[in-house]
Every structure is written in C-alpha cells, then in structure tokens.
Amino acid sequence: MELKWAFLLLGLLLVVLTGKTMSCGTGFKNVGKQCIDEDECEEHEEDPGICGHNSVCHNTDGSYYCSCQPGFQPTKLNFTGTTGQCKDINECTDKEKMCPENSTCKNSIGSYTCECKPGFWKSTETSTCKDIDECESEEHKCGEHGKCNNLPGSYNCTCHPGYSNYGNNQAKCTELKCDRANITSKQAAMGDLLNLFKSNCQSLSHPKQQHDSGETLLKHLMNVSGQVMSSGNVRDSSTLSTFLGTMEDTLRLIGPQLSEPLTKMNNNNSEACLAVKRDPTPPNGSMIMNTEGVHLNISWKTAAGEKYPGFAYVALVSYNKSLNYPTTPALEDPKAEGRNASYELNSRVVTVLVSNTQTEHLPEPVTLTFKHLQNGAVSEQLNYSCVYWDETRDGGAWSQKGCMTAEFNSTHAVCTWSHLSSFAVLMALYEVKDTFELVLITRIGLTLSLLCLFVCILTFSLCRSIKGTRTTIHLHLCICLFIADFIFLFFISSTTNQVGCAVVAGLLHFFFLSAFCWMLLEGVQLYRMVVLVFHTTLRPLYLFAVGYGVPLAIVIISAIAYSDGYGTERHCWLSLDEDFIWSFFAPVCIVIILNSFFFVITVWKLAAKFSSLNPDYCKLKKLRGFVVTAVAQLCVLGGMWVFGCFLFQEKGTVVMLYLFTLLNSLQGALIFIMHCLMSKTIREEYSKLCGGVCTSQKKRYSEFSTNQSSNSQKPLRSAPSTGESQI
Template structure:
C-alpha cells in the first residue's frame, strides 16, 4: 500500500474511532485512540521470552540460549521458548581441546575430559595419575601415564584385576593350566609364580617349576629288590617279585630275603605243640612258594594267639624241651606276622597271653626309641636295635606276655649264694618274648630294658634277704634252663623289677625263696644291750621310787618314763619274734605300740614341766591325775582307734610289730614326730630364758645351774629316744647299717637314762653312798629339786615377779 493511501486509511480510521470505539491494539484516550502497550503484561510471551510492542500490536522473541518452537517472532498464542542445546550444533567448546560440551539451561559449559584438569586460561591439560598416586597400580605393578589416563604394567606372574588401569594381582597359573606340572605333579601357586611338587617316585628335570616325570627305580645302581628279586617299574612306583624260597612278606617294595621253614625241630614227645608248629609251617610255606592265598597279618596274629592259648591251657608244656619248642615257634611265627601287619600298632589279648607289635614301613629307617606295654611288662628299645645293619624297607618289634606260664613250667637253677639252705624258685613275672626285625640279636648295639611287675609283692614293702630276685632268660641251648647271662643291669623294689639285656630271647624275673638267717652280731648286740637297758631302767625305777631326797614332779615323770621303757624293752627282747601265735603276736605288737607311745608322752610332759618352771611363775607343777591322763590316756586312745581301723596291722610274718603296709606304721610315727617337734619348741624357749637369767645382774647361780642341768639331761634324753626312732623308722627295711645303728641306740637307752638322771645328780650319789656305806645319819642339807611340797619355803622353786610373770632366782 502506498504511503499516501496509508495516511488516508489511518485518518479515516482515526475519524471512525473518534466517532465510535478504538480498534484492537488501541485504547481510547479522550476522544482519540492511542496505541496499547501489550508488553506491560509480563507473562504474555511466556518464560525465557522478550516482548516487543508495535503500533497497534506486539510480537515475542526468545532470549539468547532459547528458541521458539514455531517461528522466530511469535505471539503468546503461537509460540513458546525452549532451551537451545548449543552442544548439538558442534561449534560449542570447539576451541577448547580435551573437553566436552555440557548443555545448561539457556547456555552451555566446557568440561575437561577424565584425566584432564582445567587450567587458568580455560584450557584442559593432562593429569599425571602416576605422580599423584604412587600406589595406583598396587605394590607390584608399574604405572605408565597416557593422555587423559594411565595403564598398569604387571610383571610376569601377575595380571590386572579388570582393565589395564586396575592394580596388579597374582596370576594363579595352577588354575589356568591344570597340567602345568605334568600328569602326576601337584601345582602350588606362589606370589608371581608356582612350584611343582612331585610325589614319591617322580622327580623334576629342571627348576622348581618343571613338570614331574617318573623315576625308574629299577634303573638304580643298588639292587632295590635284593639279589633274588626282580624289579618292575610303574608310574611313580615299582614292585618286587621274589624267587621261590625268598619273600618280602607281602611288601612289594621290600627286598627279597631268604625264608626257611624248618628252623624249629620237634620230637614225638613234643606233639603237644604240633598245632602251633603247623600254623607256622603253613604260613611260612605260603610265603616261601607264593602259591596259596595269603591271610592278612592281623588274621594270622589272631590265629597265633588262639592256637598258643590252646597249647598252654591244655597243659602239654610240661618239660624244658617242650617249653623251648613252644617259645621258639612263637618267636618264629611272630617274625612271619610282623612284616605283614598293616596297622602301625596292633594289640591282641586273651586270658592266656597278650601281644603288642609296632611296625614302621618307610623309605628310610626309623629313628629314636620305641616303647611297648602290656598289663605287667614295659619294653623300652631303640629303633637302631630293632633295624640292625640292614633295612629291607620295614622294621617291627613285638612283645608277647605269656601270662599263663607259671612256676610249674620252669627249671630249677642254682643260686650261687644259697649255700646249704633249701631254695625254692618261682617265676615272679610273666614270661615275655621279644622279637625284632633285626636278624642279629646275639649282641645288641644298645641294651633293651624290660620292666616287670611282681606277681608276688613283699609283705614288708621292700626287697629283703629272704627273697632274692634274678633277671633271667630262657636258654634252650643249655638244655632248657633260666640263665642270667647277658643281663647288664637290674634294679628291684617292692613292686617292680627293671632288667637290661644285651641280647634278645624270652625273659622273666625269677624269685628265689630261702629261710632268713639272723645276723649273729645283731642278735648278740640286741640281747646284751637290752639286758643292760633293763637293768639300768630297773635301778632307775628303784631310785625314783625309794629316794626321798629327790622327790619332785620331774622325778614322777622320770619314774613313769622308765616304767614304760622297761616294759617295752622287756616285750621287745623276749616276744618281738613270737610270730607263730598270730593272736599273741598281735597282742604283743599292741602293747609295744602303747608303751612306746607312753614313753614319748611322758617325755612331752617333762618338756612342759621345764617350760612351766623356767618361763612361767604360775602352776609350776602338774597334778598327777593330769599327767597320767596325758601319759597313758592319749596312747590308749591312739591304740584303740588304730586297732579298730586296721586290726590286721598288728603283727607281721617276721615281727610282732606294726605292719608297714598301707602306711599303718604312721599310727606310731606321726604322734612321735609331733611330740619331738613340740618338745624341741619347749626346749628352745627354755634355753633362751635361761640365757636371759644368766645375763641378769644378780642371778641365783645355784638354782640356775640346777635348772641348766635339768635342761641338759632332758635335751639329751630327747636326742637319745628321738634319734633312736628316726632309725627305727627304717628298722625293718632290711638295711644292715640301719639295723646296727638302731640296735646300738636301743641298747644304750636305759644306760644313758640311768647315767643322766641318777649318777650325774649329787643328791642321788649321796644316797647311793649312804646305802653302800651303811651311814644312816640325816644329811646336813637336803637337795630336793623343786619339791611339790608347797608348805616349805626352802623348797619353793621360784619366786614370781609381779611385773613380768617370769621365774626369778
């Protein structure tokens, strides 16, 4: 439209509007129509848009980074702005290398690719991960940086745990290749490598990672199967085939040795062991000729125990030659069975015998020591002795205890020390057979030790002269006797015997019984000494009873002590060996128990009396009733309780004294030990107090010297009686030295008491002088030591110090 016509049109419109209403896009202003600004409505064009007003209208455009869905210019009803993805145009971030475009709302940004970092000039530079983290490839791998990334280079034997940037881990070659060590080797993975372990019979031809190849044992220089065996190689192993007359006892990898089945000869008189011999011959021939099917070693052992039990229980072993055949057949059959056993230790037991065998089957000989046990026998032997000089690939040791072979099966041997005495011999242990794989057992490189349990235990609890034990073995070459040859050591006690031997055979412990002969010197000393003691004790009893000058509490104690010792020594001298009458012997033992305990109780009362006299000032004497209750009552209670607890403990087969079994003797020694300890305490305190008296400024030396004399005699008396029974503990153990010491102390006991309590006291000597000289005049001065007469001031023993309560002189 031309401009002039436009103006005309507008003028007409304006004129019309002035006459009527304004058209769209205009608003009436007075009489005129003016342009309406639609952009004042902020939400007219929508989000992310810009409103543009025009004369009589408007149009919308999108903000930068946004675009219209329809046209570039639009109105609210025709268009709407949406985000413009600059990254799709390809130009965004083209000037920033090693980056990628990331669209944002209304814009975009350039982000560095992984492995790159933003620099100050808005460029992306490579990150060196190897420098940033030195352990990024682990402790084994080496890091190699690449643009934007890195790679981990693993050494041989390792691999990445995932991609090339993952750390290095061990590569298990054994899982990847199961045959890497060959068909017979076992692969063991190691960090970065592996090793091949070859089983026995294979070896590695190269380093530790080489595969295993078979060893041809038959190609070895030594005769692996022996001179009379042929070797057949197999993968990882070999087997030996023996010629006729030779065997490896079913152990296919053992050397072939000669086997003889006629080692034991029998006669018609020994037909009782024929079944045992048949078992040996049949088993031997099957091994020798490789014909009959073989039973297992365990089955053969069961058969042997059954057959040997039948032979013994039948009573056919009634002479030395038969016993020799029996023991020889047992030993030879065990030599056949031992190598065929599969278990390392095999035990079989019945009522007749008990067997224990141990077998070792190794390439190399076993070392160390081996012990085998049955119920009554213990064997200790070294494997060196078992193996010997040659090792065929196995070693065995067997111990058989023949429990049913008793003294009726033994031969009598001479006892060199028996003299003219009648000697009885008994087997005091089971007869045992020891067999080993070593063929040369005449002189062993190391002795073996057998410990036997006695079948008859000594009643007195120790080995005495009446029973003489001997370690013996069965010697068939000597006509079938028990011999001591080859025994290099023997130790005996009450319950066991330990024997050491330098050869192997069948062994036992032989017990010789013969009547005991009393030692003449001991008998003479005992009779003379006890007679002297009885005389001295009798004199002491008369002195303490009749001599009024020495009447006191201590004299009463000495009197009762001497009475107890006199009766005890009298019984000991005349009735200690009266064992024929069992009841009478028990009665004598009970009386000895009572009177010896009473003697020690009166000794305890003397210690208490000294303690009261020297240490205390109150009650310096003890009433006679109380003293008798202690001196006789306590021993009586102990004897009654002991007799009720063990009435058979009084009297033995040799002496009328307390039995040493089950600790019954302690019913006497326990009270004695307690009394000795208590008296030692009283005497120590008394000596200490006397020392304090002597160190005082104004001591009454006469009375202190008397107390000192009393104390010395009391301590000497304790030493004599206590020392005597220290050795008396072992009197019946059979030790000659102890018997001599005890006898001497016992003989001196009464004499020492007479010397200490009578002859060493001046007042007693004066009384003896008057008695011997017939002088009957009254003495000028009385020597009454601490009389019990409390009415006489001159006989008061001590004065009481009110401050300390101690005895003052």
C-alpha cells in the same frame, strides 16, 4: 683415458711409499696380498664359545652358522643366527616317540631309553615288555599256606583260613592261632583283653571282613590292659602268665598292621613302642628303643628271622608295679647260703617282641638296660639278678635261664639275653646274720638297761622327798621303757605264731610311743616352770591322757586301718608295707620337733635369767640341770630310733644293728645316771639307805653330807614337798 692411468699409478706409488698392505672385507683375510675366505669354525675348533655345547659349526663364504646336534634344540625359537646355545630335548614328552606298552620312557642327555615297568621283562625279539609270572619264579611265594595269584605286572596272595598276611597282599601268610583266645575260669578276669585279641584275630582270618587300623587296635590294647592292671585282677602266677601271653599274642597281630615306621603310646600303667620295616629284602642294622627306665638294643636280623615274611617289627612294652608280680625266683639263689632272703622287683617289667616267631635261640643277643627303682650297690646284704618270666615253671616264675651276661651298679643293670620274653631285674635282700657278739651285746645291754630302769622305778615310787610332777613323769617313762625293753629282749623274734607276733608288735608300738609322749610331757613341764610361772604343775588327768591315751588311740586306729601291718617275717614289729611304719615314726618325729621347740625356748629364757642379777641363782642352776638331762634323754632315745628306722628295714646292716643295740642298752643306764645319781636329793636317800651296812666312817660322812644338804635346802622346805618346790 690417460688421466685415469695416471691416477692409478699415483695410488700405487703412494702405497709403496707408505708401506701399507691391502685390506680385506669381513670374513676374509689377506694372504699373499690376496683376500681369501676365513674359516671361523676351524680356528675355534677347541673353543665352544662360538656355537656353544651340543652344537655344530658350519663355515660359509665370508661367514658361518650354527646348528644343534641330534637330540638338542636351540634355546630360542628363532635360533638361525651365527651364535647361540643348544638344550636337550625331552623326547619322553614327544608323542611320536612314546615307548611301547608297559614301559616307561627315561630321558637322557641328547637321547632317551625305554624301560619295562616292574613285573615285566623286555623281549629282545619284539622289543616289547611282557608280563613276569611271579608265582612261577619262586616256590611258596605266598608261604606254604597261601595261594599266589598272578596279575599283569604284579601278584597277590590269598591266605588259607587261620592264616593272614595282615593286609599286605604280597606278604607271606603266617598262622594266627586264634584258639588261644579261649577263656577259662581263671582267666575270666581278663575277658576284655582276651576278647580284643579274639575279635582282631577273627577279622584277620576273613580278609573281606572290615577291621580297625593298627594304630586304633594299639590304642584299644593300651586302654584294656591298663584297666586290667589297675583293677587288681592279676593275683597269681597263672593269671600273670595269661596276661603277658595275651599281650604278646595281640601285639603280634597289631605290629604288621601299623602304617608308621615308629609308633609310641602310653598310659598311667604301661608304655608301648613299636618299629616296623617293609622291604623286599630282610632289613639289616641295629634297632634302639627307649621307654621309661628301659633301653633296648636289638638287631633287625634278629627281628626278621630266617623266614622273612616281607615285613619285620620290634615291640617293647614296659609295665609299672601296679600288677601283682610274684617275686619268688624259680632258680635257687646260691648267695643266700642258708640265710632268709626276700625278693622284690627293682625295675619295670618289659615285654620284648619281634616278628620272628623262632626266638628261643636268637642269632644275635639282645641287650636290655634297666634303671633301678631303688638305688643301691651290690653287697653282702643286697644282690641283683636279671630274670625273665618263665610260664612253664609251676604256672609261672622268674628265672635267670638264658641270661648271657649281667652287669650291675648302684643305679642300672645291663642284661644280655639269648631269647625273648618278659624281663625284669630282681633284687634279693638277705637277712643279716645275728653273730654271737651281737647277740651277747643285745642280751647284756638290755639286761643292764632293765636293771637300771627297775632301780629308777623303785626310786621314783618310794622316795618321798622327790615327789612331784617331774618325778611322776620320770616314773611312767621308766615303766614304759622297762616293759618295752623286756618285750623286745624276749619276744622280738617270736615270729612262728602270727597272732602272738602281732600282739608283741602292738605292745611295742604302744609302749615306745608312750615313752615318747611322757618325754613330751617333761618338755612341756620344763617350759611351764621356766617360761610361764614357777611352781606350775600339770594335772594327773592330763598327764595320763597324753602319756597313755594318745598312744592307745594311735595303736587302735592303726590296727583298724591295716591290721596286717603288725608283725613281719623277720621281727615282731611294724611292717614296711603300705608305709605302715610311719604310724610309729610320724608321732615320734612330731614329739621330737615339739620337744626341740620347748627346749630351745627354755634354754633361751634360762640364758636371759642367768645374764641378769637374779637372786634365785640356785633355782636357775637346778633348772639348767633339769633341761640338760631332758635334752640328753631325748637325744639318746630319739637317736636310737633313727638307727632303729634302718634296722627293721630289709636293708638293715650290721652297723645299724650294733648302734641300735648300744643305744637301746644305754638308755636305762643313762636315765639312772641323769635322774638318780646326778640328783643330790636322791644321792642323800641312797646314802641313808646304805647307812646301815656301810662302815662307820662312811656313815659319818653320809650324815654330814645329809645335814649339809638339809641346811642348804631349809628355806625351800617350808613349802609343800613337791619336785618343783625344792627348786
């Protein structure tokens, strides 16, 4: 016993000597040399790391444990230890906590709520969901011509005969107006299109009757309308009004039946784009649509209207020019100022349609941007107008009424409208006024040209010293130009008599083509003289066959193919319709190309001969003169018709008129100068002719020049007298 107390005292002595305190077990702490319980939950009150979020910490003697808050459960099934995490319990999956009938359970963090389904309301007394009678909540829930039927949690609408909600049983009933499908004698050409509208309209009038989907109906509409447009049955304003009106009526039936928010379809004749929205409340915002050559900007407020039926749609349909569109405007054109004006459509015709039936005065304007079919800036001769098809004016006509703003450039037109219909851009082409100066230049120039050509005809037909193939070609060239200029001067504007104007146009067609054919023969003759063999001539039969036979054949074929092409409203010339003008310009282009080829080869051969030591220098020099005059002649006459190509078009300008007139008046004078005055032989003949009336000094000079010329040409006069032998 004494030994035990001795060891205890020794231990205490060691503790005191070493300065160490007494140690406590796990979960305890030393306080005043005493081991007391440590509260782990209190020390970590602000730190959720021990038990995690959504859990409660419980302290025990020497330890602690965790439990989850109500609405949460451990992340592990054996969560009984001192650490862990709690996760939310989805009460909506617990069958014991299901919500009452006609309600849905909504889970939340640590809890849940019960919400009544649409069409039901929550009773605070019984905490149950009761049905809402929608038919009593709003008057005319289904429209004035529909019957509202209440259902548990919902309702439906039954439309009266002649009204429909287009398969949407909760939409208001709107009028169908199927009586528009009555086919008259004038509208029988569009029977298929009207029958499509009638059958679809009648199927909607009877809800129990089966009918095609909106997409199928739109496809049928595009096919039928394409057949009507390509058949050419739309021939007058009344039929066009029926076509456009039937398209609008049918689209009104199809739009609400489309299932997709945006639908596009097209064929070779038209393109359709439809957008549909179905919301309990009217949609807002803007809607932008595009088809080929047309851009539409419209608001959904405009499409929905004040009487919103539960859906809204926007339709944009564009047509090409295969329809026979009348182009005369219903309103007077103040810019015409007494001038003759012609009108044509310069854009695609489009139909803009919305679900709102009250579109005479829109709450917000609609903007259409058109791309011009023919580019051109506004000028004194050209103007644009934004127009719509007004079917109330004389069976239908283009009108500008309702156009708020219009902006035009050379490629596009921007039109803002206060109503909806079928729209387009009308291009007005004004006749260029013939000023006094232009008329004077035309008369003086052509008179001068006729005098010069007449002198040339006398010279080439009476002067024996220049007889030859080239002289024959020049003679008939001058005859053709003389007759053509004479007709042009006195009869080009005689458009009052349609038959007479066609005869004038045919004669001009023939003689101008004949002039080019004789120029082609001159190029062939020069080519044969230089490139092939000298002293080579063309037989008269070949000359007349090409010079008159080819033009006559072209005129006959053209008259048979398109007899209405001779004569226009402005001039007795070839029409631009059906590209008939190319019956003249195509042969002219061919002649110019062939002659250019012959002249290039001829000049190249002449240059090669000049570079060599050729003894026939005089002959080559004369040939060079022949080629230069022939090229100049082709340039003047060909250049004249380059400007003439623009002159006889509707867009002919004053500049083109002046250039054409000047070149037309110069051609006779040029032929006289090049082929008569520049020819030494002809000058000698003129000198002999004038010898009897001139002074003695001029007579002696003329005789001296003639003798000198005769001596210089003496070696060449041994051959028969031809134009080629004198080279």
